[in-house]
Amino acid sequence: MTVIEELVRTLGDAVLTGDRISDRYRTDASLAGRSLPKAVVRPASVAEVATALKICNEHRQSVVPQGGMTGLAGGANPEADDIVISLERMTGIEEIDSAAATMTVLAGTPLEVTQRAAEEAGFLLPIDLGARGSCQIGGNLATNAGGIRVIRHGVTRDNVLGLEAVLADGTVLSSLNKMVKNNTGYDLRQVFIGSEGTLGVITRAVLRLRPLPAGRLTALCALESYADVAALLKRAQQQLSGLSAFETMWQSYFGFNCAEEGLRFFETKPAFAVIIEQDTHGRDGEREGFEAFLGQMLEDGLIGDALIAQSEKEAQAFWRVREGHGLDRLPSLVNLDVSLPIGAIGNFAEECGTALRAAFPAAHVSFFGHVADSNLHIAFSVPGASEETLHEVDGIVYALVSRCRGSISAEHGIGTLKRDFLDRSRSPAEIKVMRRIKAALDPNGILNPGKVLGRYSRTDL
Amino acid sequence: MTVIEELVRTLGDAVLTGDRISDRYRTDASLAGRSLPKAVVRPASVAEVATALKICNEHRQSVVPQGGMTGLAGGANPEADDIVISLERMTGIEEIDSAAATMTVLAGTPLEVTQRAAEEAGFLLPIDLGARGSCQIGGNLATNAGGIRVIRHGVTRDNVLGLEAVLADGTVLSSLNKMVKNNTGYDLRQVFIGSEGTLGVITRAVLRLRPLPAGRLTALCALESYADVAALLKRAQQQLSGLSAFETMWQSYFGFNCAEEGLRFFETKPAFAVIIEQDTHGRDGEREGFEAFLGQMLEDGLIGDALIAQSEKEAQAFWRVREGHGLDRLPSLVNLDVSLPIGAIGNFAEECGTALRAAFPAAHVSFFGHVADSNLHIAFSVPGASEETLHEVDGIVYALVSRCRGSISAEHGIGTLKRDFLDRSRSPAEIKVMRRIKAALDPNGILNPGKVLGRYSRTDL
Incomplete structure (x- = not known):
């Protein structure tokens, strides 16, 4: 029996082949994917993910895990002889634990859905990025996707308390921890986060929630040198608790996008423009404190000019320039x-x-x-x-x-697009250790082969 | 040639044997260590650590890495046939990068020395624990040691940007990254942090520094139920940005230690006492805001009473009860x-x-x-x-x-003291994956054998 026959016999309708494989399984947002896979498995449960992987592993069949396909490095793109496992049917928030400030969520849940559910429960989910509408939590974690709110609550890996992943051989590895501190052996969750689907398929996660801010104060500042940008950052980190964004635009970017959006903020063309945002707690004097800080920065000559958004609409205008959709043309x-x-x-x-x-x-x-x-x-x-x-x-x-x-x-x-450059940032010793970990967890090398580490032979271990 | 002869020939005076092995290499603060090792190697450089491990690995000689010996789980205790590698001579702060807010430090440097150096440069090193005077950074990282300041800046592993470790075979794995975001393959640093010396010997680290607070406001609150404690925590996290401690004492602990210290804070015996601390930025109105918050909590009935420290001395009295040295008798x-x-x-x-x-x-x-x-x-x-x-x-x-x-x-x-209970918190699948990672990085099993995972055979992988 071929691997596809066995998958179909076991998982039935969850397996797509031939014409039933639509074009969206071809490529992530890098648009570098060229091929459709020979089959797509759409499991509806962790048990089905485990079954699919076990069968593929026994057949030495390569598997490419897919989330929302918003990645930019080709990490989820299949070759023609791969089988895709798409997490798209495994959606839903299983629990919000208000006392623990955690959310347990299935991997296929879109980021924006989890953000909204957190907000409805009175919390902030600090993971955020532009593709929030279509990216999925599993993919966010598999790639340790970053984003614009890292400054306050850390990178994605800092906001994951528990993880469930299925290994290449179908073993379900469930570490659905809800505690901030847990020193019981190796931190397996950190091994899978950022491994881009090469070590296991993430199926569930316990995410850390934070208090929902009462509001936000937003300013756009004009600066004349990078030294001033670095100095302003340091002062803002010292003096603005609740600093939640510090986005820097060089004139090359700021000028272009202001023109594209038909917006003009400053009399002169500043060398740098910085958006500063601070979360507020709904207490008296917060706006005055923010204004006083910016006033002091003006007085100290770190900034040449500053605009404080007087409305949500004004804040959105600052962010529109930062998002820079004009570049897309x-x-x-x-x-x-x-x-x-x-x-x-x-x-x-x-x-x-x-x-x-x-x-x-x-x-x-x-x-x-x-x-x-x-x-x-x-x-x-x-x-x-x-x-x-x-x-x-x-x-x-x-x-x-x-x-x-x-x-x-x-x-x-890294995916496939940066794979040939990995040695610019990682030493041969580091790459060798990564390969050894890969071989330890996926001895047949079926999971996302060729991604991140490229293809290698046993003698490279 | 025996392993000790080869070590002595290669590393000379860095190797202690016989009477030159003092009692301090016997046990960590658990006092569970019973034996002196057969030799102690005290390398003065990363190259010497690598040489020592390479020789031991070739001889299949078990090695126990030692830091400040303040651990409480027996993780650094040797058996009589082990060789200890003590990092005590590898001390020093190699660099403080003010713009990047990072400090590069050798593993044997005492925590308190690094804290002071950070402060002198205008930064806070957020890693802190009671043993700060004698524990060493390498040991802190190897155990992911926690502490009392986690609430604001995260656990130890969240505050490490780069790491250098020597593998069992003497390979130097240098990942001295200074960046907050770095998604280039597996996060090797997280594999070593918390692995208790079973995967490699940490030799250097790049630590993340934070802005030094201008001061601190401290309050001691009396509460009547754990539900109130949890509710107060949530309100404090929402409304006190800069919340830097939230230490809870049950009456069993608070009452005992107040009596021991001859201190009395409240008219009645509260079921719970909580120390709340907030970092300040040296701006107007911070104390008033803190007082207003506590006033609101009193009004809402979450706390029965609250004392705000009017001086450093009063704050220290609160903390003396929390430290609970009276228990030592x-x-x-x-x-x-x-x-x-x-x-x-x-x-x-x-x-x-x-x-x-x-x-x-x-x-x-x-x-x-x-x-x-x-x-x-x-x-x-x-x-x-x-x-x-x-x-x-x-x-x-x-x-x-x-x-x-x-x-x-x-x-x-986990060390040795909690080893037999590891399966109360970890599944057989998790333990198996830990063993596979151990075997991948230390195939001869020379590094801290028997710690964390116990002894196991190839068939357990």
């Missing part, structure tokens, strides 16, 4: 995602911009980022860019990142 | 360390107290904990307690913990 737009020690970001952006503009004089190159999280994004577009051009861009940027001891992937992961 | 004192979902802690403490007092009518049993971190401590003392008695206490407590889906070790780790 640029041809062959690429969003590079790197991280660097905070103090090094200013010089890096300058050197990187110079190098890219020298190599591609017609290119759009602009910079923005979550500086407090050491995370810089580079928007790059050049008309008629070929695959080779884009590979060359990667080469230029990642060589510079490597020289500054940065990371070639801050939040997007 | 009790015979055979045991401090059990468990965690439970926050909502379950109240009932657990009641049932646990009843069960222990029924089994040992002459016992002192008292409860205190970091409730916000789901962490409960149980102080137990009975005159003339034998090893069997203490084992019986463990059995009673951990059975209850298991029923409440809690953890048998919140912050102390």
Whole structure:
């Protein structure tokens, strides 16, 4: 019996083949996926995930786990001889424990659904990113997807208390812990988070919830140098408790997007624009404190100008420039995602911009980022860019990142698109240990083969 | 050549044997260690750690890594045929990067030394625990040691950005990352943190620093039920940004220690006493806001009484009761360390107290904990307690913990003392995966054998 025959016999309608495989299983948001898989399994329970994996493992059949397909590194894209396991039917919030401030959720649940459920229960789920409407919790955790609220409550892996994952051989590994402190052996949950589906298929998680802020204060500041941006960040972290966003836009990005949106905020063209947001608690004097802080920063010369949003609408205008949807009309737009020690970001952006503009004089190159999280994004577009051009861009940027001891992937992961550059951020010894862990948990190498670590042989272990 | 001969030939004076092995290498603070090791290696560099491990690995020689020996689970205690690697000579802060807010430190550096260095540079190192004067950073990380400041900045593993560890075969695995976001493959640092020296020897770390608070406001509150404690915690987390401690004492603990210290705070005997602390930023109105919050809690009936410390000395008096040094004079004192979902802690403490007092009518049993971190401590003392008695206490407590889906070790780790109870908090599948990771990284099983996972054979993998 073939693997597909056995899957169909055991799981019936949960298995799609031939024409029943729609195009959405082809590629994530990188649009780099070229093939449909030979079958798609859509389990409705953890037991069905385990059954599917057990069968595939016995047949040495490669498996690609899929969530909401919003990734940008090709980590969920199948080859023609892969079988996809899509978590899309495993949705739902199983429990909100108000006393423990936790939520237990199935992996296929869209992020936005979990955010809303948390809010209805009076909590904030601090995991947030642009793709919230379609990305799924399982995929968020498998990629340790970052986002814009990291500054206050940490990265995604810091907000996961418990995890359930199914191993390649079908073993269900259930660590649905609800406690902040738990030192009973190795922290298995951290092994799976960020492993991009290569070590197990995440099926359930216990997420940590935080108090829901009463409101938010938002300001847009104009600054003249990166040194001022770094100094303002430090002062804001010292003095604004509840600081919940610090988004930095270089003039290359801010100017472009203001023009696209038809918005004008400052008299002059500031070298940097920073959105500062602070969560409020509904107590007296919070706005006055925020204004006093900005007043002090003006007086100290760290900022040249500042606008405090007087309404939700004004705050949204600041964020519209930051979201930069105007960039989408640029041809062959690429969003590079790197991280660097905070103090090094200013010089890096300058050197990187110079190098890219020298190599591609017609290119759009602009910079923005979550500086407090050491995370810089580079928007790059050049008309008629070929695959080779884009590979060359990667080469230029990642060589510079490597020289500054940065990371070639801050939040997007490695997948297939950054796989050939992994050694710019990881030593041979580190990569070898990753392969050994992979071989220990998935000895037949059926889970998402070729992703993150590439293909390798036993002698590489 | 024997392993010791080869170590001496290669590392010379760094190797202690015979009479040169002093008693301090025998046991950690559990006092459960019985034997001196057959040799102690005291490397002065990462290269020497690598050399020592390579030699031991070739000789299949078991190695026990030692830090400040302040652990409470026996994780650093040697057997007579082990060789100890002590990190005590590898001390020093290599760098403080103010822009990145990071500190790079050698593993043998005492925690208090790193805390002071951070403060001198204008930062807070959020890792803190009672043994700060003698414990070492490497040991703190190897055990993911918790502490009293977790509520604001997370557990120890959340405050480590980079790590260097030497594997059993002498490979130096250097991941000295300074970035908050870094998604380039598996998070190896999290594999070593909390593994209690069974996967590698931590030699260096990049720690995350936070803004140094301008000051602290401290209050001692009296409450009448655990439901009120949980409700107060939730309100404090919502409304006090900068909440930096929430320490709960049951009357059994609070009453005993007030009497021991000759202190009296309240007219009546409250069922619970809670220390609330808030970091301040040196801005106007902070004390008034803190007072208003407590006033509101009084008005809402959540607290029966509250004292706000008017001086550092008054705050210290609150903390003296919490530290509970008076307990030390009790015979055979045991401090059990468990965690439970926050909502379950109240009932657990009641049932646990009843069960222990029924089994040992002459016992002192008292409860205190970091409730916000789901962490409960149980102080137990009975005159003339034998090893069997203490084992019986463990059995009673951990059975209850298991029923409440809690953890048998919140912050102390497993070591040897909790090893036989690991299955109360971890499933057979989880333990099997831990063993597979252990075998992948330390195939000869030389690193801290028998700790955490016990001894096992190949067929258990």
